[in-house]
Amino acid sequence: MTAIQVCPARSAKKPFLYVVVCAAGIAGEVAQLITAAQERGWEVGVVATPQGLGFIDAPGVEAQTGYPIRSAWRSPGDPRPLPDPDAIAVAPATFNTINKWAAGISDTLALGILCESYGFGIPTAVLPYVSSAQAAHPAYTESLRRLRDMGILVGAHEPHHPKSGGVAGQFRWEEALALLMPRLSQPS
Template sequence: MSQQNPGDAGPFLYVVVCAAGIAAEVGELIDGARRRGWETGVIATPVAAGGGFFDVADIEARSGRPIRSAWRGPADPRPFPPPDAVVVAPATFNTVNKWAAGLADTLAVATLCETYGLGVPVAALPCVADALAAHPAYQDSLIRLRAMGVRFGDPYSGDPDEHGHRPRFGWERALDLVER
C-alpha cells in the first residue's frame, strides 16, 4: 500500500456508500477498517448523504473527515489522499449499472469509475433486491466489473429468512476482499 501519506496513521480506504436501508450500519465498516489500521474517507451518493440513509455526523466523527457527496471546485484542495483501496457498500442496482457503463454523473460513481485506472483493490458488497438482481443489465454489469478486477462479496437482498430474521450484512467481508 504504497500511496500512504506521511502524516496518515495507515493506508487510506475510500468507502463509497449508496442509498440502501442497510447504509444505516456503515459505521461498522468504518470501525472495522480503523481496527485494521486503515484511515477512511466516505464518499456517498447524493441520495444516501441527503436522504437520511445514515447518520452523517456520526460517520464524520468516526472517520475524522467530512463526508463527500458533491464535486469540489478546481481551486479547492483534495480533502482525501489517493486511495490504497476502495470499498463500495452497500452497492445498489443503480450504482452498479452506472459504474459498469462508465456513467460518472455523481462524485461517488465517478470515483468508482476512476478506480480502474488507479490499479488499487476494489471491493463491492451488493445490496440488491432479488427481482432487480435478475435484470439482464445488472447481470451484464457484474460480469463487466468482475472483468475489471472488482471483488464482490455475497449479494444481500435484505429479505428475511423463513424465520423472519434478516441476515447480517458482510461489512468486514469488504475489508477481507481488499486486503487479500
Template sequence: MTSQPFLYVAVCASGIADDVGKLISAAQEEGWGVGVVVTPNAMGFIDRAGIEEQTGYPIRSAWRPPGIPASLPPADAIAVAPATFNTINKWADGHADTLLLGILTESYGLGIPVAAQPYINSAQAAHPAYAANVERLKAMGVLFGDYVPHKPKVGGGRDRYDWSTPLRLLRPVLEAKTEV
C-alpha cells in the same frame, strides 16, 4: 512500516446505509485510514456528523470546485458498501454523473483495487443488466462479495448483510501496503 493505507468507503442510498459505521470501525481496527464518499441520495440515509467524527474527515458527496484542496488523501483501495443496483449498473456502463461514480469509473484506469458488497433485492437481481454488469465489473478486476439478494418490498437483508466482506476481499492490499 509505510504510512497508513487509506480506504475510501463508498456508500450508496440504501435502507441499511445507516449501519456503515460498522464497516468504518472494522476498517480502522484493521489499520486503514478511512474517508467516506456517498451518492447524493445516500446523504439522507447516514449520520453525517457521527461518520465525520468517526473518520476525522468530511464526507464527500459532490465535486469540489477548482482551487479547493482535496479533503481526503488519495485512496489505496475502495470498498463499495452497500453497492446498489443503480450504482452497479451505472458504474459498469461508465457513467460518472456523481462524485462517487466518477471515483469508481476512474479507479480502473488508476489501478485502485475495489471491492463491492451488493445490497439488492431478488427482483432487481433478475434484471438481465445486473448479472451482465457484475460480470463486466469482475472482468475489470472488481472484487464482489457474496450477498444473496433479499425478497423485494420486505426491507429484508439487513440482518445478514456482512459489512466485513469488502475488508476480507481487500486484505491482500492492506497487507502489501503495511509490509515493513
C-alpha cells in the same frame, strides 16, 4: 466533538480506504465497516452518493473518521478533503450504482471516483445490496460480470425480498476488507 480535517498530513504508512455508500436502508450501519477498517489500521474517508447521504448519520460518520463526507465535486482551487485512496469499498452497492459503474457512467462524484479508480488500478471491492426483483434483471448480471472482468472484487450477497429493505444486522460489512486484503499484500 471531533474537528473535521481537510486532507491532513497522514500517519506514516497507514493505508487510506474510501468507503462509497449508496442509498440503501442498511447504509445507516456503515459505522460497522468504518470501525472494522480502523481496527485493522486503516484511515477511512466516506464518499456517499447524493441519495446515499440521506441514509447515513453524517455528523456521526464525520466524527468517527475525522474527515468530511464527500458527495459532490469540489470547485477548482478548493482543497482536497480526502487523501488519495489505497483501496475502495463500495458498501452497500445498489442496483443503480452497480449498473451505472459497469457502463462507465460518471454522473455523481461517487461514480466518477469508481470509474477513474479502474484506470489507476486501485483495489476495489463491492458488496451488492439489491432485491431479488432487481437481481433478476439481465443488466444486473451483466454488470457484475463486467465489474469482475475489470478486476473488481465482488462480494457474495443473497438478494433480499422486494420491498423488504433487507434484514438489518445481516449485511456482511467486513467482507469488503477480507476481499481487499489479499490484493493489498501483492506487489505491484
